[in-house]
Amino acid sequence: MSRRRLLMLLKPIDVYSDSQSDGPSRITNPQSQMLHHLENRLKVHNDAIIFCQNILCRKPVEWKSIVVNNLSQPIHDVDLVVTVGGDGTLLQASHFIDDSVPVLGVNSDPTQAEEVEKLSNEIDATRSTGYLCAVTVNNFEQVLDNILEGRTIPSKLTRISICVNSLVLSTYALNDVLIAHPCPAAVSQFSFKIKSDDQPCSPLVNSRSSGLRVSTAAGSTAAMLSAGGFPMPILSEDLQFMVREPMSPGETSSLMHGLIKSHQSMDATWFCKEGAIYTDGSHVFYSIQNGDTIEISSKAPILKVFLSQRLQTTVKKLEEAYLQKKEILCKY
Numbered sequence: 001m002s003r004r005r006l007l008m009l010l011k012p013i014d015v016y017s018d019s020q021s022d023g024p025s026r027i028t029n030p031q032s033q034m035l036h037h038l039e040n041r042l043k044v045h046n047d048a049i050i051f052c053q054n055i056l057c058r059k060p061v062e063w064k065s066i067v068v069n070n071l072s073q074p075i076h077d078v079d080l081v082v083t084v085g086g087d088g089t090l091l092q093a094s095h096f097i098d099d100s101v102p103v104l105g106v107n108s109d110p111t112q113a114e115e116v117e118k119l120s121n122e123i124d125a126t127r128s129t130g131y132l133c134a135v136t137v138n139n140f141e142q143v144l145d146n147i148l149e150g151r152t153i154p155s156k157l158t159r160i161s162i163c164v165n166s167l168v169l170s171t172y173a174l175n176d177v178l179i180a181h182p183c184p185a186a187v188s189q190f191s192f193k194i195k196s197d198d199q200p201c202s203p204l205v206n207s208r209s210s211g212l213r214v215s216t217a218a219g220s221t222a223a224m225l226s227a228g229g230f231p232m233p234i235l236s237e238d239l240q241f242m243v244r245e246p247m248s249p250g251e252t253s254s255l256m257h258g259l260i261k262s263h264q265s266m267d268a269t270w271f272c273k274e275g276a277i278y279t280d281g282s283h284v285f286y287s288i289q290n291g292d293t294i295e296i297s298s299k300a301p302i303l304k305v306f307l308s309q310r311l312q313t314t315v316k317k318l319e320e321a322y323l324q325k326k327e328i329l330c331k332y
Contacts, residue, residue: 003060003061003062004060004061004062004079004080004148005061005062005063005077005078005079005080006056006061006062006063006078006079006080006081006082007063007064007065007066007075007078007080007081007082008052008053008056008063008064008065008066008081008082008083008084009065009066009067009068009071009081009082009083009084009085009089009093010049010065010066010067010068010083010084010085010089011045011067011068011083011084011085011086011088011089011108012067012068012069013042013045013046033119033122033123034123037119037123037125041109041127044108044109045084045085045108045109047137048084048106048108048109048136048137049065049084049108051137051140052082052084052106052137052140053065055140055141055144059144059145059148060148061148068083068085068089068092068093069092071092071093071096073096074096074097074098075093075096075097075098075101076101078101079101080101080102080103080104080147081093081097081101081102081103081104082103082104082105082106082144083103083104083105083106083133084106084108085106085107085108085109085128086105086107086108086109086128086129086130086133087105087128087129087130087131087132087133088281089105090103090105090132090133090174090305091132091174091175091280091281092280092283094159094172094174094280094303095171095172095279095280095284097303098301099301099302099303099304100304101304102147102154102304102305102306103154103303103304103305103306104134104135104143104144104147104305104306105130105132105133105134105135105305105306106133106135106136106137106140107128107130107133107135107136108128108136108137109127109128110127110128110130110136111125111126111127111128111129112125112127115127131221131222131311132218132305132307133308134305134306134307134308134311135308143306147306152306154304154305154306154307155234155235155304155305155306155307155312156235156302156303156304157174157216157217157218157234157235157302157303157304157305158216158217158218158236158237158238158239158262158298158300158302159172159173159174159216159298159300159301159302159303160172160173160174160176160177160214160216160239160296160297160298160300161296161297161298161299161300162177162277162279162286162294162295162296163294163295163296164277164286164288164292164293164294165292165293166293166295169277169279169286171279171284172300172301172303173216173219173279173280173300174216174218174219174280174303175215175216175218175219175222175223175280175281176213176214176215176216176219176222176223176224176280177213177214177215177277177278177279177296178211178212178213178223178277178278179211179212179213179214179268179270179275179276179277179278179288179294180210180211180212180244180275180276180278181211181272181274181275181276182274182275182276182287183274184210186272187208187209187210187247187272188207188208188209188210188211188212188272188275189207189208189270189271189272190206190207190212190268190269190270190271190272190275191204191205191206191207191268191269191271192204192205192207192212192266192267192268192269193205193266193267194258194260194264194265194266194267195264195265195266195267196261196263196264196265197263201264202255203252203255205243205252205255205256206252207243207246207249207252207256208246208247208248209243209244209245209246209247210244210245211243211244212241212242212243212244212268213227213241213242213244214239214240214241214260214266214296215229215239215240215241216239216298217232217233217234217235217236217237217238217240218234219280220232220240224240224242227242227244228242228257229242229257230321230322231318231322232318232322233318233319233322234307234311234314236322237262237298238259238260238261238262238298239259239260239266239296239297239298240257240258240259240260241257241258241259241260241266241296242256242257243256243257260296260297260298262298264297265295265296265297265299266295266296266297267293267294267295268293268294268295268296269291269292269293269294270288270289270290270291270292270293270294271290271291272290273289273290274287274289275287275288275289275292276288277294
């Protein structure tokens with residue numbers, strides 16, 4: 001087996017602590033359950049990093065590891081990216097990866113059901129969901145061997161392309177895009193319509209609301225689902241959109257939530273003095289202003305991601321329910 005080139009991207013250790021050291025923080029208040037919980041999370045994450053690195057040392061790979069926050073240039077010249085953290089780490093890494101490099105996500109700190117139940121009356125003991133992470137430390141070596149020996153292939157996940165005033169933004173969204181006023185208490189005013197082959201195929205919708213969210217299939221189980229959307233089969237090429245908290249939608253209420261099919265796009269115009277396009281959370285955003293036009297579509301490079309067997313099984317279960325939803329929502 002020829003040696004492969006691998007890049008390991010790490011969730012920053014200091015997200016759990018004010019300490020900048022590589023080891024667990026020193027807790028000064030031993031009575032605080034939350035602080036003990038955070039210290040344990042830090043230790044579990046740090047142990048997972050060391051565990052994965054030790055396994056890589058035994059494999060026919062050339063590898064290096066860096067903290068994902070230190071990425072500044074697109075990732076090239078590697079055969080595989082391994083992220084160690086959670087979905088946020090994988091999402092952050094995806095902004096630097098094109099459609100040629102596959103990604104394997106390691107959930108370094110998975111939620112423990114018994115811990116959540118035990119501490120439910122004291123703290124929120126939820127850890128990392130790791131929806132897009134295929135492995136934990138328990139099966140990392142087995143799945144890595146399957147990848148290196150070509151016994152498993154990555155899935156192709158749709159991403160969102162965003163154009164502002166006809167200029168394509170450099171970041172593609174793997175989860176979702178939120179267009180909103182930068183102040184959460186302010187009203188967002190905009191209009192939008194769905195297009196197919198550059199021709200309008202929906203009425204123009206004018207909205208005063210809390211903003212507009214558009215998600216991929218991969219992101220449909222995150223904020224979109226929390227807002228009342230529905231989960232989509234993760235390999236779907238469609239996008240789901242929802243106007244957040246529309247004010248007096250009236251006759252257009254049925255147009256506030258729908259699908260942008262793979263051959264369609266959404267054209268929006270922003271009508272507030274200030275605005276922002278948030279990509280996969282709050283860290284990556286682009287400012288917009290009154291009169292700016294925004295085009296949203298799935299015409300972006302795909303991302304190759306190794307998915308868990310559980311998630312691949314869920315795809316089949318979701319397909320039938322999704323087709324029924326699609327028939328109802330696709331009015332155009």
